[in-house]
Amino acid sequence: MAVLEWKQATCINFMEVSKGYSGPHLKIQRHSDDCRSFIGMVSTTGQDFYISKDCESQHGELLHLLGYAVGFWPEETRSDRNYYVQINDDNVLTPVVDNFPIISDNNYSVPFDYCSIMFHHERSICLMPY
Known part of the structure; x- marks a missing residue:
């Protein structure tokens, strides 16, 4: 839902890529107890983006983390x-x-x-x- 909101409110377009894709992209992964992202692109071959089960339901937190991923500072x-x-x-x-x-x-x-x-x-x- 947070990805959709970013797409609707900005010119940023998120799209799913195939498993073997090697260009810049977010690798959204489940994490046991943490939600986090680097600020901006730190890898041209896939950047880790972690979401815990608890964080998954925190819509504002996911919007905030996606902001980090695209390069926004707090x-x-x-x-x-x-x-x-x-x-x-x-x-x-x-x-x-x-x-x-x-x-x-x-x-x-x-x-x-x-x-x-x-x-x-x-x-x-x-x-x-x-």
Whole structure:
């Protein structure tokens, strides 16, 4: 469903490839307890994209991970992030404390989007009408 939503909302076209295909593609695989993807293409012969059973039903998480796979960084890594949000490192779990670097010049003059699928937050706050 997440792949279909990306196809409908963007110019990105996902299509199934045959098992022996050796060009750039996502190798969507079941993982026992983790959902993850690299950011952007890291392999020209197939890139691992992992989905756990628990993550499979988390539509927003899958949309977010597909964003990683096509090369989008999290919204909170934007070079202008500190003008919009404050990351309180004391509230960040130790295993992910390094997940919030500021990446130079990655906002492309696009306004900060608090409801972006690439922003780590409680997504339900963005479902409310303004």
